[in-house]
Amino acid sequence: MTNWKTKFGLCWLALAVMCAALPAFAQPGKLQLDNLDKLSSKASVVNDVSLDGSLLDLATKVVQSSDDPDAAQLKEAVKGLKGIYIKNFEFEKAHEYSPADVEAIRTQLAHGWTRIVQSHDKRQDELDEIYLLKDGDRVAGITILVAEPKELTVVNIVGNVDVNKLGALAGKFGIPDEIRDKTGKPKSTTPPAKPDKKDDSHDDDQDVDLQ
């Protein structure tokens, strides 16, 4: 009887160890965005993009075989990326999503990620944040979180992201010319000089770390 109990206990222990080790096998930098899926039914517009490494490779092959001169830039932008995961919801009415939905994302970003941009406007009830995940000196991921009353967007890119290359695609492939400045040079983000303290006490503040 004691032997049976010991074996049963060991099985539970092994299971617990395996469960604890599971996150280690997950793709580093990839956020769990499943909690936002429930918003799909409330949203009037849903953009849900999930591109893992294999799909990115496939897309790169198509781009390579293309004669389009802009294809090289697209290939460069995608090069080094391991995954792109986007959830974008547009709602007819304000506050269709709860602060807890946003907090669930921010909680994941609290570990290992560095916030480089934060804009919290209480009057317009809008939160904009950009986080970077660093692996040594290189960027291993970027997450953009935009929470507006009628729109919620989470962009999670895993891999070596070069915002300059993303900006170079503006105006091509139907990509809007959003992150170019008036001189025509794309703006870019760089890792912050100081680690972010994540001080949310300044509700109307904007913390910027742009180059």
Add this chain to the structure above:
Amino acid sequence: MHFSEDDLKEALRRKDPGPGFTQRVIARIGQEEPQAAGKTTTIKLPWWRAAWRSYPALAGALGVLVLIIGGGLGYQQYQHIQAQRRAEAQKAELAKQKVVEALRITNATLGHVFRRVSEPSVGEPKIRRQTL
């Protein structure tokens, strides 16, 4: 074993074959000739050659049937491979469209954040710039 001269003489002594000897010999020869002739025609042939010889039309029809079935299977395989290639090409094109869509949303979102940060409206809060 020892044979005496008398034994040999007895054994080699002329004997009368009896009446009808010639007819018996001729009859025996007549029996053995067809058997010998039959042996030359029963050469072991492969089944398909034997079938071809026995039923040439049937063998020809079977051959055509095999060709048709083989050709059909080959064509089916070719179609299957082509369909697979088309599906892969479609999947790749879809992946490319998704990448473009992802980059479009990313650029738009980044642009939105940059705009919010760099162009605050009048009377809006203070901006702290950490690094420029």
